[in-house]
Amino acid sequence: MSYPQLYSGAPSVSSLGFGAPATRVHGAISEVPRSYARDGMKAALYLAVGLFWVCAQDAFAQAGWVKRYQARIVATQVNQPHWATPLVTTNARIEQGIRTDFLRQTGSSGQTSWNYGGGHGLQVIPFPRTELRISFPPYLTHSDPKVRGGFADVAFRLKLRLYGSNEGQHNAIVSVLLGASYPSGNGSCCAILTPTLEVGKGFGSLALTTSLGGVLPVSNTAHLGRSIVLNQAIQYRVTKLIWVETEFNATFFHGGTNDGRQQLFVTPGIVVSRIPLIRGTASAPSPLALTLGVGEQTALTHFNTYNNAPIFSARIRF
Numbered sequence: 001m002s003y004p005q006l007y008s009g010a011p012s013v014s015s016l017g018f019g020a021p022a023t024r025v026h027g028a029i030s031e032v033p034r035s036y037a038r039d040g041m042k043a044a045l046y047l048a049v050g051l052f053w054v055c056a057q058d059a060f061a062q063a064g065w066v067k068r069y070q071a072r073i074v075a076t077q078v079n080q081p082h083w084a085t086p087l088v089t090t091n092a093r094i095e096q097g098i099r100t101d102f103l104r105q106t107g108s109s110g111q112t113s114w115n116y117g118g119g120h121g122l123q124v125i126p127f128p129r130t131e132l133r134i135s136f137p138p139y140l141t142h143s144d145p146k147v148r149g150g151f152a153d154v155a156f157r158l159k160l161r162l163y164g165s166n167e168g169q170h171n172a173i174v175s176v177l178l179g180a181s182y183p184s185g186n187g188s189c190c191a192i193l194t195p196t197l198e199v200g201k202g203f204g205s206l207a208l209t210t211s212l213g214g215v216l217p218v219s220n221t222a223h224l225g226r227s228i229v230l231n232q233a234i235q236y237r238v239t240k241l242i243w244v245e246t247e248f249n250a251t252f253f254h255g256g257t258n259d260g261r262q263q264l265f266v267t268p269g270i271v272v273s274r275i276p277l278i279r280g281t282a283s284a285p286s287p288l289a290l291t292l293g294v295g296e297q298t299a300l301t302h303f304n305t306y307n308n309a310p311i312f313s314a315r316i317r318f
């Protein structure tokens with residue numbers, strides 16, 4: 001380096017006269033900026049290496065967190081049946097992914113309404129046996145110009161699995177959930193709570209799921225009333241991916257404009273469940289899968305809020 005050459009070989013400044021040759025001193029001094037540049041480059045290199053090390057440690061820590069999170073998901077889902085999610089009936093299983101539905105409801109007068117989103121959204125597993133869903137506001141359109149469309153309300157749902165057993169054991173599941181919607185758009189006038197009990201039992205390729213819940217407005221119950229919702233899904237696994245199903249969806253109204261009435265729909269459908277998007281193994285299934293479903297609701301009772309509704313559902317599980 002230049003520093004030892006300067007201080008060991010050059011005379012001191014006090015020993016130099018004004019007229020004394022200073023070639024060596026000037027030569028040494030002329031090397032100082034280059035030495036600073038070299039040292040600066042080394043410092044920058046050391047800083048870059050240090051920053052890379054810190055970022056790498058943070059990435060490794062995040063990767064470790066992701067691995068632990070994925071391990072919790074696998075441990076949660078392995079202890080429950082692996083049935084297809086019904087089109088309408090609330091699913092009792094704990095799942096992670098994103099879902100959107102498209103419905104076209106036709107009323108008795110022939111007017112139609114489209115629902116883009118179906119009140120579904122993002123599902124995550126924050127804790128063992130626990131699922132949190134954040135529902136994106138569905139977008140509504142109506143052929144009747146007197147009915148205003150637009151985005152409906154945002155909603156949330158928390159589900160807890162009380163009991164779960166996969167197909168190799170008892171092939172059954174019991175869960176409870178609490179949903180809540182907030183009047184943030186062109187939906188209900190008031191916040192609504194929806195507590196629900198879900199029970200499912202499998203018999204080989206046959207799966208039976210029942211959900212019983214309430215629709216409980218927080219306010220304005222004199223106008224909205226309350227209702228009890230009972231759903232029954234009968235599913236049969238035809239192949240590894242294909243499920244056929246028939247659902248019965250009943251609503252019993254108490255209070256409000258529909259007090260004392262009830263409606264019942266039948267919903268036949270087909271679901272292609274868990275199409276792998278990434279290659280997996282026998283011990284580790286694909287971490288990313290696509291599920292598609294299609295069906296149609298048809299009213300079986302004289303009173304109904306709409307006559308029929310074709311349904312298309314798309315879900316990505318991860």
